[in-house]
């Protein structure tokens with residue numbers, strides 16, 4: 028594979044992190060994860076600097092003013108951003124960079140003049156009903172954030188399935204099947 032920047036997008040709960048964990052476990056030498064900044068609170072088990080750079084709203088605003096982010100977005104009341112530095116760190120380690128971002132992030136990224144032409148892969152749930160079940164059983168959402176994510180998911184699904192929105196769509200019905208499709212897309 029010759030791609031250096033891979034963008035995994037798709038609704039919250041569609042399975043992006045699950046697929047990425049498998050990919051990083053199987054090909055640690057090939058891929059590096061660009062660690063995003065966020066103002067949301069860490070979930071149990073999440074490590075600062077590894078899963079996210081957890082920062083305050085004030086620090087986040089400062090990074091925006093310094094033009095540090097290639098994309099940033101607000102989601103469910105929290106801010107998320109991808110810094111150029113985080114991408115460069117992975118490239119410096121001679122690995123392909125993978126970004127896990129939402130639709131707003133993809134739209135911002137596409138607006139930037141971007142030397143590394145990204146490969147965009149959309150991870151879709153089999154249905155909104157199954158997405159709701161998965162998000163509920165993940166146990167990370169309260170009623171309010173679940174509803175917000177499902178509302179956003181509808182919009183994301185409409186966008187992601189439009190012609191030319193992304194390069195590949197993978198429907199995450201069975202996780203092993205979806206993972207095999209992801210590997211095939213990346214010529215692995």
Ligand SMILES: Nc1ncnc2c1ncn2[C@@H]1O[C@H](COP(=O)(O)OP(=O)(O)OP(=O)(O)O)[C@@H](O)[C@H]1O
Pocket residue numbers: 037038039040041042043044045046161162164165199200201202203205
């Ligand atoms: N094919 C699948 N079958 C059943 N459950 C799945 C499948 N793929 C993922 N899941 C489960 O669905 C939940 C959501 O997956 P995951 O956290 O990977 O989504 P995500 O797209 O990374 O979400 P977010 O954007 O909110 O981080 C997890 O609990 C995961 O274990």
